[in-house]
Amino acid sequence: MPPVIDHKKCVKCGYCAQICPLDVIKIEVRGKEKKTVIKYPEECWHCRACEKDCPVKAIHMRYPLSHLMLHMKPDGGKH
Amino acid sequence: MNITKQNKIIKTDYLVIGGGMAGLQSAISAASRGLDVVIAEKADTRRSGSGANGNDHFACYIPECHGDDFELVVRQVNMTMDGGPWQDPTMLRLWLSRSFEIVQFWESIGIRMRPTGKWNFEGHSVPGNQRYHLKFDGQNQKSALTKAALDRGVHIMNKTPICDILLNDEGRVVGAVGIDISEEQPKLIVFQAKAVIIAAGGAGRMYPGITPAYMFNDSACPADAGTGHALAYRSGARLTNLDMAGGHAGPRYFARGGKGTWIGLTSDIHGNCITPYQDKPSRENGDIASDIWPGSYRERMQAGTGPSYMNCTETTDEDLEYMLHDAFVSEGIDSITDHLKQRKINLRDSMIEFGSYNIGFSSQGIDIDIHGMSTVPGMFAAGGVAGNVKGSLSGAVVIGMVAGEYAADYVKTVEECTVENHPTLQARLDQCNALLNRQEGAHWKEAASTLQNIMNDYAGIQIRSENMLTAGLAYLRQLREEAQAHLGAANSHELMRTLEVLDQIDIGEPFFLMVLNRKESRGPHHRSDYTYTNMLLNDKFQTIVKTKNGVVLDFRSSW
Incomplete structure (x- = not known):
């Protein structure tokens, strides 16, 4: 679930849902309750727009294992 | 669920399809010339498209830095990634010669074009040549351009992807159809416009990505799904260079x-x-x-x-x-x-x-003239969707500016044309309702996966042949038929994605026809049955156009 919402901090303003380039985030309303939901996590581009623009800094990005950053020491992998 | 329809028709001089960098700049330039301008943006212009979070290189010619020898500049820029063979030389000269105007304008609206205090050129450079890529700080570029557009009276409609361009009987642009996806239930929006610019970005997600199970792991913005290409092709605009598409790294x-x-x-x-x-x-x-x-x-x-x-x-x-x-x-x-x-x-x-x-169609697409206009009167294009101009960000925004300026003259030459009874409206409503009401409908990802497989297996970047391409085209048409009959969408978000994949299938068709028709090997196009490079096709761009009498393929000279 790429963007992770800290629900204790989230003020449910909906700004992240508005600006997400991929329309991944939604504000779900159930009765009087509102909740910020990562509704389409597989469509996340990991661009961090939500994280950067969140007015209360309630979002951080988790990079999925599918997107692993492959790295190698320049000794040809001997160590 | 049914789609609703907004009764009020949005009337404007100039409808900008896609509020990315090219679209925003075009809107600003057109509004500065007095046009009434509306931007229809799939997401939100403050954070949308491939420039959503920034850019740091702006290819440009600044005489005080590069000297007065424009021919030298053209030659050296042509050696960078913003030059190369698949761009009309006149278009290269056009965006390069006006690039500094954009730099100065952007600086005036608060984009840091010289964060070090001086004109600083770094990266993308050929050692030994002058450097042309201005190193700027574009992290606020989308919000700054959005504000500049609003300040000039541009009306921005976010969460409103466009799905049709409306033509009149003479074949000129008179409007467009969009879908408001801001709520769970989609709403059809009708636009009446004297001119439109397609600035919807490249066509990504046509091929399997590096992590096929995660289709949105892409270098360009994955929202750029090729709808602009499809809009143009269905409207009879000439496309070019799809057969020369390659990939990023x-x-x-x-x-x-x-x-x-x-x-x-x-x-x-x-x-x-x-x-x-x-x-x-x-x-x-x-x-x-x-x-x-x-x-x-x-x-x-x-x-x-x-x-x-x-x-x-x-x-x-x-x-x-x-x-x-x-x-x-x-x-x-x-x-x-x-x-x-x-x-x-x-x-x-x-x-x-x-x-x-993998392959994406960016800088391969709509064939435009020096005013940024396609072969369809009133239809302009800029950015990744344009097929005969490169220049990355600079090419996109300069052509956006040029198109916005020319549109100001063009709209004076055409009458407003009513669209409320245009037959496309009912057809699109019916299709959306069919998708939204289909019980046990197929999810859009099923069709997207098969499209990517067909593109990769039968028209991949490695090797192509008559038999493979013929089979691939037949399978693509089978997929279109099945997709149209079986896809379903549960809400506005899924409807957007479903229409995207149908657009992508639509672009697959001209792509297959072009690679079939290029009976030679050249650049990224390798034919096992035509391994030689046909010198007679040097400096020629392949074009395709859909007419009432069928599809016409041609090779035109570059200009």
Whole structure:
């Protein structure tokens, strides 16, 4: 679930849902309750727009294992 | 669920389809000339498109820095990734000659075009040549351009992707159809416009990505799904150069653009530099290897000589700090910095494997003239969707500006034309309702997966032949039939994605026809049945246009 919402901090303003380039985030309303939901996590581009623009800094990005950053020491992998 | 329809028709002079960098700049230029302008944007212009989070290179000609010898400038820029063969030379000259106007304008609206205080050119450069890529800080570019557009009276409609362009009986543009996806239930919006500009970006997600199970792991913005190409082709606009599409390169399983922002050397597994351009990491030049030969990472793997790495272990501490915490932020790819930190990867001792990304149609698409107009009167295009101009960000926004200016003259020559009874409206409503009400409908990802497989297996970047392409085209048509009959969508978001995949299938058709018709091998196009390069096709661009009498393929001279 790429963007992770800290629900204790989230003020449910909906700004992240508005600006997400991929329309991944939604504000779900159930009765009087509102909740910020990562509704389409597989469509996340990991661009961090939500994280950067969140007015209360309630979002951080988790990079999925599918997107692993492959790295190698320049000794040809001997160590 | 049914789609609703907004009764009020949105009337404007100039409808901008896509509020990315090209679209916003075009809107600003048109509004500055007094036009009534509406932007219809799929997401939100403050953070949408491939420039959503920033850019750091702006290819430009600044006479006080580069001298008065414009021919030298043209020749040297042509050697960078913003030049090359698949751009009309006149278009290169056009965007280059007006690039400084944009630089000055952007500086005036608060985009930091010289964060060091002076004109600083870095990266994407051929060692020994002058440098032309202005190193700027574009992290606020979308919000700054959005504000500039609003200040000039542009009306921005976010969360409103466009799905049809409306033509009158004479074949000129009179409007468009969009869908408001801001609520769970979609709403059809009708636009009456004297002119439109398609600025919807490239066509991504046509081929399997580097992580096929995660289709949105792409270097360009995955919202750019090729709808602009499809709108143009269905409207009878001429497309060009789809057969010359290639791919980008970057971190192998974490697709990001901005390869030119890295300061390092392309190296083998032992850390030895494998390219001839420089033997030390250069902040001034960047590593041009990935610009000149972005397919090299794939080819070396297939030849058994890979893998290949971006090696920053010899980069100075100062340059490394600058790259990770300054340049990547300006370019909007600081997800890489964040990702490296979370994984505790230190570029001081570890190299990052680079990979070649799959084909996307960006700078292959709508054939435009020096005013940015397509062959359909009133239909302009700029940015990744245009097919005969490159220049990355600069090419996109200069052509956007040129089109906006010319539109001001064009709209004076045409009458407003009512669209409320246009037959396309009912057809689109019926189709949306069919998709929304289909019980047990197929999910859009099913069709997207098959499209990507067909594109890759029958028209891949490696080898093509008459039999494979003929079969692929037949399968593509089978997929279209099945998709139209069985796809379903549960809400406005899924409807958007479903219409995207139908558009992508629509673009697959002219692409297959063009690669079938190019009976030679050239650039990224390899035919096993026509292995030679036909010299008679040098300096010619293949074009395709859908007419009432069928599809017409041709090779035109570049100009």
